[in-house]
Amino acid sequence: MDIEILKHIFLELVEKYGLLGIFIIGFSEPIFQPFPTEIFMIFAISMGLDWRYVFLSALSGSLLGSTVTYYLSSRYGEKLALRFFREEEYRKGEKFFEKYGVLGFIVISFTPIPFEIMCWICGAFEMPFNRYILAILLSRLIKHGVFVLPFVFWGSDVWKLLKDIIS
Numbered sequence: 224m225d226i227e228i229l230k231h232i233f234l235e236l237v238e239k240y241g242l243l244g245i246f247i248i249g250f251s252e253p254i255f256q257p258f259p260t261e262i263f264m265i266f267a268i269s270m271g272l273d274w275r276y277v278f279l280s281a282l283s284g285s286l287l288g289s290t291v292t293y294y295l296s297s298r299y300g301e302k303l304a305l306r307f308f309r310e311e312e313y314r315k316g317e318k319f320f321e322k323y324g325v326l327g328f329i330v331i332s333f334t335p336i337p338f339e340i341m342c343w344i345c346g347a348f349e350m351p352f353n354r355y356i357l358a359i360l361l362s363r364l365i366k367h368g369v370f371v372l373p374f375v376f377w378g379s380d381v382w383k384l385l386k387d388i389i390s
Contacts (some may be wrong), residue, residue, distance in 0.1 A: 230258060237267050242280040243273075247316035249284025253342040253359070255291045255307055260285065268374045278371050289342050289359045296346025297371050304343040316340040320348060328358040332366040 233256075236244035245267050249260045260281045267277045296304055304313055319327055328350075331341045331374055345355050 226257065229256065233258060233263055234266065237263050238270070241267065241272055242276050243271075245277055245280040246284035249281040251284075251290035251328075252290040253285060253296075253339050255339060257337065257339075258368075259338075261367060264367065264371060265374070268371065274371050274374055278367055281367055282360075285363045286356065286359060289356070292339065292342040293346040293352060296343045297349055300347045304340075304347055308340050308343070308364055311342070312337065312340050316344045317348075320344050320350075325350070325354050325385050328355075328361045329365070332362040336360075344352075 225266070233244070233248050236247060238244070240247075245263060248256070248258070248263045250257070252260050264277050264281050268274050299334070319331070319334075319336060322339065323330065328341055328345065331338060342359075345358075350358075
């Protein structure tokens with residue numbers, strides 16, 4: 224699927240369905256999709272949706288999607304993961320996971336290694352589920368918070384600044 228088409232679909236999803244759209248995007252991020260949920264969270268907040276509900280929708284979607292990814296990858300392992308991702312990306316994530324473990328997974332939110340690859344790797348290598356979910360929760364709280372908090376403190380001024388930068 225063309226990445227631009229997917230982006231357009233997600234923007235429409237948020238525009239038409241609001242919080243449900245954010246939930247679906249948060250759900251799909253750890254499974255297969257390449258866009259950080261935070262992009263769409265900012266869009267939803269700029270549309271006037273309450274940041275708290277946006278935050279909770281994204282977080283709950285991400286936790287549920289991460290659970291599905293863990294189950295699929297722990298059951299079907301590396302073969303299934305390699306159908307979704309290039310082997311080079313998968314191996315890069317594998318090395319990172321072996322070196323840094325749970326703490327590395329929390330840090331992964333702020334690196335170029337795609338989040339969904341790490342979710343697949345954690346399941347394939349059978350990271351203990353309770354540690355996995357804790358790592359997901361902490362990483363999403365931090366990353367979503369970093370993107371949402373400016374809107375909480377400075378409101379529409381942040382959105383105006385972003386529009387000026389993009390334009």
